[in-house]
Amino acid sequence: MPGKTMKIAVAGATGRVGHYTSEVLKNRGHDVVPISRSKGVDVITGDGLAKALAGVECVIDATTGPSPEQAAATEFFLTATRNLQEQGKRAGVKHIVVVSIIGIDRFTAGQYGGYYVAKQAHEKAMRSGPIPASILRAAQFHEFVDTLLDWGKKGNVSYLPKMRTQLVAAKTVAEALADLATDAGSAAATKNAPIPEIAGPKEENLADAARRLIGRRGDSIRIEAVSDPSDPAAALYESGALLPSPYAKLAGPTFDEWLAASIPAKRRVQTA
Numbered sequence: 001m002p003g004k005t006m007k008i009a010v011a012g013a014t015g016r017v018g019h020y021t022s023e024v025l026k027n028r029g030h031d032v033v034p035i036s037r038s039k040g041v042d043v044i045t046g047d048g049l050a051k052a053l054a055g056v057e058c059v060i061d062a063t064t065g066p067s068p069e070q071a072a073a074t075e076f077f078l079t080a081t082r083n084l085q086e087q088g089k090r091a092g093v094k095h096i097v098v099v100s101i102i103g104i105d106r107f108t109a110g111q112y113g114g115y116y117v118a119k120q121a122h123e124k125a126m127r128s129g130p131i132p133a134s135i136l137r138a139a140q141f142h143e144f145v146d147t148l149l150d151w152g153k154k155g156n157v158s159y160l161p162k163m164r165t166q167l168v169a170a171k172t173v174a175e176a177l178a179d180l181a182t183d184a185g186s187a188a189a190t191k192n193a194p195i196p197e198i199a200g201p202k203e204e205n206l207a208d209a210a211r212r213l214i215g216r217r218g219d220s221i222r223i224e225a226v227s228d229p230s231d232p233a234a235a236l237y238e239s240g241a242l243l244p245s246p247y248a249k250l251a252g253p254t255f256d257e258w259l260a261a262s263i264p265a266k267r268r269v270q271t272a
Contacts, residue, residue, distance in 0.1 A: 070114030113233030
């Protein structure tokens with residue numbers, strides 16, 4: 001770990017990965033500038049952004065779109081990218097690190113693929129800006145399983161896409177983002193090197209992981225794994241398009257280890 005202390009801004013600092021990233025950087029002795037609307041800084045309107053970026057050497061972009069729909073997500077990412085690149089250039093920012101998603105370049109559109117298309121636009125815009133940008137593609141987070149449960153819930157059933165994934169802990173991703181931000185050579189190498197990936201140590205079936213999550217919490221909701229044969233993105237989910245490449249970094253904890261450490265175990269209440 002480099003000994004130099006840096007001033008690093010984290011966009012999306014209150015989000016799933018952003019708050020862990022801020023924590024990791026602070027624990028390593030860096031000066032962290034949190035960027036989020038709750039902190040009075042908005043990457044979409046630009047409010048407070050110039051002041052927040054003053055003196056910042058590197059920005060970590062951990063923002064997430066407010067909608068899984070392709071058009072809305074694309075507009076969000078392109079607007080945020082333009083503001084971070086333009087305001088960052090004026091402030092003297094030297095490097096931007098962006099968290100993305102493994103396998104997104106295999107998707108076009110469809111019910112499940114629209115958000116990945118938006119992330120493709122996000123990556124391209126960041127790498128085309130005046131500030132050198134490094135991309136880190138991550139597998140789906142352990143914490144994201146609960147989000148998908150909520151998105152798919154209808155009554156007492158949650159409908160989840162059939163998906164092969166290699167779930168990774170958000171804090172593990174945060175540590176990798178911090179490494180990229182503080183590596184002096186990563187900005188110079190970003191245009192020629194393959195996009196780095198990080199995933200968990202074990203492949204998972206999304207529906208099975210969700211069942212283990214609700215079982216540990218004692219929830220009574222039922223999980224149904226579904227697929228839309230007319231949606232090409234659904235076929236990609238099932239075929240393993242979101243699995244890491246052979247050169248990906250694999251790091252724990254596994255999903256079950258994360259469950260044991262993070263989710264209090266409860267017995268499911270039996271009703272007569």
